[in-house]
Amino acid sequence: xxxxxxxxxxxxxxxxxxxxxxxxxxxxxxxxxxxxxxxxxxxxxxxxxxxxxxxxxxxxxxxxxxxxxxxxxxxxxxxxxxxxxxxxxxxxxxxxxxxxxxxx
Ligand SMILES: [Zn+2]
Numbered sequence: 019x020x021x022x023x024x025x026x027x028x029x030x031x032x033x034x035x036x037x038x039x040x041x042x043x044x045x046x047x048x049x050x051x052x053x054x055x056x057x058x059x060x061x062x063x064x065x066x067x068x069x070x071x072x073x074x075x076x077x078x079x080x081x082x083x084x085x086x087x088x089x090x091x092x093x094x095x096x097x098x099x100x101x102x103x104x105x106x107x108x109x110x111x112x113x114x115x116x117x118x119x120x121x122x
Contacts, residue, residue: 022077025052027087028069034108035070041090047083048075 026042029035032051039049052071074083090109098106098120100113111120 023050023073023075024077024080026072026074026080026083028071030069030107032070033110033114035072037108037110038072038087038090042072042074042083042086045082045086047079047086049073049083050075 026049027038029038029051035051039051042049050073052073053069072087074080100106100116100118101121102113102116102118104113104115106113106120112118113120
């Protein structure tokens with residue numbers, strides 16, 4: 019089996035990148051999240067170079083990984099506005115800004 023790191027996608031934030039990576043790992047796809055520490059120097063870089071990326075560690079799994087990722091990105095009713103004004107995406111049921119729970 020070839021081990022060629024391949025960039026699967028860019029995530030809007032580290033929480034979502036981690037969520038996707040964990041979901042892929044659950045399906046047996048080895049992943050890693052890159053650039054997760056660049057947030058501290060975000061002011062120094064263009065925004066599109068500060069976002070976390072999900073990489074897969076075996077390029078042969080790309081097709082499966084992309085299918086799973088598509089499913090993750092198209093889960094309905096997983097985007098909501100918190101009362102604090104934050105838009106919470108990625109399947110979270112708790113606001114990462116103020117820790118409020120998703121309204122029922
Ligand atoms: Zn909130």
